[in-house]
Amino acid sequence: MRPLNHPIASWAGRRVWLVGASSGIGAALAQELLRAGATVALSARRPAQLRQVAAGHAQAIVAPFDILDQAAWGGRYRDICAQAGGVDLVIFCAASYRPERSWDVSAEGAAHTLAVNLGSVYTGLATVLPDMLARGSGGVAIVASVAGYMGLPNASVYGPTKAALINLAELLYTDLHPRGLDVYLVNPGFVQTALTDQNAFAMPALQTPQAAALAIRGGLASGKFEIHFPKRFTIWVKLLGALPYRLRFALISHFLVPK
Template identity: 65%
Template sequence: MFGPMNTPVGSWKDKRIWLIGASSGIGAALAKQALAMGAKVALSARRLDALEEVAGEASNALIVPFDVLDHAAWRTRHAEICAAFGGVDLLLFCAADYRPERSWEVSDDVAEQTLKTNLVSVYSALSSVLPTMLAEGSGGIALVASVAGYMGLPNASVYGPGKAALINLAEILYSDLHAKGLSVYLINPGFVKTGLTAKNDFAMPGLQTPDAAAEKIWKGIAEGKFEIHFPYRFTRILKLIQMLPYRWRFALFQRFLHPT
């Protein structure tokens, strides 16, 4: 009851990782650190040039660019990675789209695109990698959600619901897959300094660098944690706010939006 919820990772050397969203931000930092730890890393995103820059001269990097919205490409790329690496030990899904917007600013076509990128494409990933992992009785799925999925936060009218769904999905996956020998990791970062958060025009408490975020993620996975959330001081406050009655929670949000 008190041990790790997933199998701890003693060494990353020669672990076969497929990292989705590896061209920038947290994904790029995760890729560089995994390569430095000796893992075999397949780097995926749309921009080939950015992936090449992240991979550098690393001989343990495999560049497999594609669009996560291309369902057929998932199976093709998975087959290429399995041919090169012999399989995938960990799929880490870090691709995301984001724009700060209040509910009256939402465009239906942009919302659809965001949800397809942040949520629907995860199902393409699962349908590609799970059959092999289940057949082998080993492997791991890591989903990068967000503390924006904890509750209905202002300015996250599309991003927040998509991340809330990822949190729910990770919980379902753990219930389904743990007994079959697979590990599932739910990653809920707070604010991280990336091109996405650069769009925000409000104060971001506990803002961290991508490198610091990546270190916490790899440490959490190595320790076999299910939920990896950070920075702790900020995320713990949000978890406490989750427990408040709605009346009090909404009053706090209004004070945040309209400080006196």
């Protein structure tokens, strides 16, 4: 069967804008793509961390800004295009996470997580899609999570934002693929980052950011729509999500809800 997207076999000359590149999966993926020969524009709020990620890579573009500042997106995009000559692939990797049960959620905290995880992606899409559609080429990659597959404890705001991103990636593919654009959905399992360091529970199949970056690069090279990993964990989560609600709720309550 043909891949759903154009496989990215070579990164030489590829121009990537990676939003959320200062730490975790984003930083590791940025370095992986830079080593592969791509020109990568690195964006996040923290310029010092971005410079560390870019160190030793002449084709790295350090482009810090606050993704919650809607007015800043256009200027930053124009700056990157001026330096790189354009953008072929935008990777949305910025995320906010706080482990919390539903009764712990605050309105302010929820609004922030929604703005970072979901609202910023819409702002970014509104910024880059007009140019991509005009030329009939390019792609977007949205980093969601297996936490978006179903409602899980401790992900009271994070999980729904990731579910929304999964939905968004699916509809984007339907809209954009006929017009020549690629859409990639990335659903990692547990990856050891500052975000998951907040978890007080055992995380099965925990991976390093470097392993996650290799999995994402491999998925992009294969032209997959959904890139999920590690398979030994994500397949089981998919199966759990396919169960009838009565059985699924019982298993989640027994194995995942803190006693």
